Amino acid sequence: MFGDMMGMMGKLKETQKKVEETKKRLNTVTLEEKSNDELVSVTITANREIKKIAIDDSLLEDKEQLEDYLILTLNKAIQNATNVNETELAAVAKDGMPNIPGMDSLFK
Numbered sequence: 001m002f003g004d005m006m007g008m009m010g011k012l013k014e015t016q017k018k019v020e021e022t023k024k025r026l027n028t029v030t031l032e033e034k035s036n037d038e039l040v041s042v043t044i045t046a047n048r049e050i051k052k053i054a055i056d057d058s059l060l061e062d063k064e065q066l067e068d069y070l071i072l073t074l075n076k077a078i079q080n081a082t083n084v085n086e087t088e089l090a091a092v093a094k095d096g097m098p099n100i101p102g103m104d105s106l107f108k
Contacts, residue, residue: 029045042054
């Protein structure tokens, strides 16, 4: 019984290390999101850190329109980054979980 418990604890520590390594790696994964007409472009990491925003000069004349573009494009970028982040971390967590009956349904 204690051998199983020690094995599970070791597996959990290994998984925790892999999760931390994955989080670091996701800092280097960048995604680019553009507005439909490509007047605004946002570069974001998979850990949801904005790296760059590019704005076409034509939008600088209309503050309200620029704000709308930024909100829409930033929200799409954040959603895409969140999807990548959650998928990567879930894969690592699922791979490293000990075989506990019923737990596999949590990661489907």
